[in-house]
Amino acid sequence: MVSAIVFAFAIFCGWLIVDIVKQRKLTLENVLSSLVVAVIAGLAWWVLELIF
Structure with a gap:
């Protein structure tokens, strides 16, 4: 469970950085x-952790 939370946080940060670099500003839409x-x-x- 902890690894899923860490993975989700990493995806959130990475996706947000990509959006900021692409649009050059931080908006609520990007964060959401x-x-x-x-x-x-x-x-x-x-779910993958549960299966495997």
Whole structure:
């Protein structure tokens, strides 16, 4: 479970950095889209941990 949270946080930070570099500014839309992607990635990682 801890690794899924760490993975989700890393995805959030990485996605946010990519959006900031691409658009040259930080917006609420970028933060929310990064958060959604991070939650989905974290859940997927957690499910993979359960399966394997």
